[in-house]
Amino acid sequence: IDTLSLPAASTWYDANVYLAPYQGTGRYVALKNMCLGTATTAYAYVDDFVIEEAPSCLPPQNLTATNVTTNSVDLSWTEIGNATAWVVEYGPTGFTVGTGTTEPAYSTSTTISGLTASTAYDFYVKSDCGGGDESANSNVLTIMTACDAITTLPFEDSFDTYGTGSTIYPACWSKINTYSSDRPYINTTNYSAPGAMYFYAGTSGTYNIAITPLFDASIPVNTLQATFMYKGSGSND
Numbered sequence: 001i002d003t004l005s006l007p008a009a010s011t012w013y014d015a016n017v018y019l020a021p022y023q024g025t026g027r028y029v030a031l032k033n034m035c036l037g038t039a040t041t042a043y044a045y046v047d048d049f050v051i052e053e054a055p056s057c058l059p060p061q062n063l064t065a066t067n068v069t070t071n072s073v074d075l076s077w078t079e080i081g082n083a084t085a086w087v088v089e090y091g092p093t094g095f096t097v098g099t100g101t102t103e104p105a106y107s108t109s110t111t112i113s114g115l116t117a118s119t120a121y122d123f124y125v126k127s128d129c130g131g132g133d134e135s136a137n138s139n140v141l142t143i144m145t146a147c148d149a150i151t152t153l154p155f156e157d158s159f160d161t162y163g164t165g166s167t168i169y170p171a172c173w174s175k176i177n178t179y180s181s182d183r184p185y186i187n188t189t190n191y192s193a194p195g196a197m198y199f200y201a202g203t204s205g206t207y208n209i210a211i212t213p214l215f216d217a218s219i220p221v222n223t224l225q226a227t228f229m230y231k232g233s234g235s236n237d
Helices: none
Strands: 061-066 072-078 085-092 101-105 109-113 120-128 141-144 174-177 185-187 196-198 208-211
Touching: 061 120, 061 141, 072 120, 085 109, 101 109
Parallel strands: none
Antiparallel strands: 061 072, 072 109, 085 101, 085 120, 120 141, 174 208, 185 196
16 A cells, blocks of 8 residues: 655654555555565564544655756656645755745646755645645655756865764765775764764775765866865874
């Protein structure tokens, strides 16, 4: 009926699953947890479980994004009721629902433009069933717009706005790694708090490479200089 993909671990989310798509004759409702991909474990918790009558105006499901560019994204969703109009609301990730930008839609797909490059956005869609009857919002969809080329100097990154941890890396930087780890990543060892780029290659011949965002062709790289604070752990690092 529905698949829940949560945006973060160790956080409780208010889940609403509408059973309208079900066409069988079953008399039970089941919850399934399974281990996917390369994961070796899969934990989930469910509490305060309620089955009740669904509202007459149902929210869309399966909100997805395609063709993500620096300033636009194509959205599509599945209508599980009878609505013929919808409202998309969006804003920077973490915005308060009801305070974002809204766009009407009259089919189950639309293009949202005027976005900012390399920025994370939250998107919701709800059904407009007419007569002032609107559904609840769909589950949130979070996307990052594509990174734009650097066109002005100086380009600076203190690595202090992303958080820290082995999964944390600047969105518009890329990396190459021949050592079996997530490095480089943003670590709590730093010159300016809270974080710095952390490299570690643990066996001979392996390496980590951190790669800046793209510089525009109007900026010849051989006219530039790079300055940074550097610290090693050993005399031959």
